[in-house]
Amino acid sequence: MKERSIRVRLSQKRNDKLKAYANSKEKTVTQLVEDWIDRLPSPKIDDPLSTPLPNQSDD
Numbered sequence: 001m002k003e004r005s006i007r008v009r010l011s012q013k014r015n016d017k018l019k020a021y022a023n024s025k026e027k028t029v030t031q032l033v034e035d036w037i038d039r040l041p042s043p044k045i046d047d048p049l050s051t052p053l054p055n056q057s058d059d
Contacts, residue, residue: 018032
């Protein structure tokens with residue numbers, strides 16, 4: 001699996017809060033984000049809202 005990166009702009013306050021929460025759970029921010037994404041429902045095949053945009057791939 002090819003890994004991707006994302007960039008998210010946060011206020012200093014939110015960034016500090018996120019890092020403190022990650023630290024309290026003994027996790028990295030990346031692990032928190034991955035855990036959150038893994039809890040999202042899987043898109044349904046027949047759902048037109050879940051269809052990828054043109055030139056968008058899942059890898």
